Amino acid sequence: DTGVSQDPRHKITKRGQNVTFRCDPISEHNRLYWYRQTLGQGPEFLTYFQNEAQLEKSRLLSDRFSAERPKGSFSTLEIQRTEQGDSAMYLCASSGGYNEQFFGPGTRLTVL
Amino acid sequence: AQKITQTQPGMFVQEKEAVTLDCTYDTSDQSYGLFWYKQPSSGEMIFLIYQGSYDEQNATEGRYSLNFQKARKSANLVISASQLGDSAMYFCAMRVGDYKLSFGAGTTVTVRA
Secondary structure (H helix, E strand, O other): OOOOEEEOOEEEEOOOOOEEEEEEOOOOOOEEEEEEEOOOOOOEEEEEEEOOEEEEEOOOOOOOEEEEOOOOOOEEEEEOOOOHHHOEEEEEEEEOOOOOOEEOOOEEEEEO | OOEEEOOOOEEEEEOOOOEEEOOEEEOOOOOEEEEEEEEOOOOOOEEEEEEEOOOOOOOEEOOEEEEEEOOOOEEEEEEOOOOHHHOEEEEEEEEEOOOOEEEOOOEEEEEEO
16 A cells, blocks of 8 residues: 555543654655644644655644654654644645645544 | 635535535635545545646546636536445645645535435
């Protein structure tokens, strides 16, 4: 399978715990994106990497959120001290240029 | 700020018929891209079709076509010969600049046998 993969697919955690999600993009893609999608809404942009450089962070990303792409390949998104409002689907996408972004299956986070 | 509007929260279509999903957008930029994605109940976002702002012809991909009316700032998706597997949520999105997409709220399509 050469698509975008995300791990885990589902995560249930208690409020206040830290969680980390992983995204493996399509291997030749140098651009990687994170989006968040809440129920009944379209995805919202969180952050963008070109190779290992994080070029933009949305104002949606509070200080509790951090994303890395250390070697320009896979990326991680960490949420510290989770809150119930963090419950959402976290989507990762990658692209090789300006056109279509290919999405992974997402990680569904539930904060109890 | 860029904005995408999808005014149809839900639509029903009979199998084998065509359906049009509306999308209007707002941007002051001259260079932008418009996308449609399908999201089945499994949650994965599936890319369907792309239209660049400078493309003179409407994009087509199999049963999908994009009716691009630049002056009206609309980018409607037409699905021809609907199939049961087309039942899903459909999102219109716009890329302005180099990367990030702005999505509409989506339209749920239910195909009836």
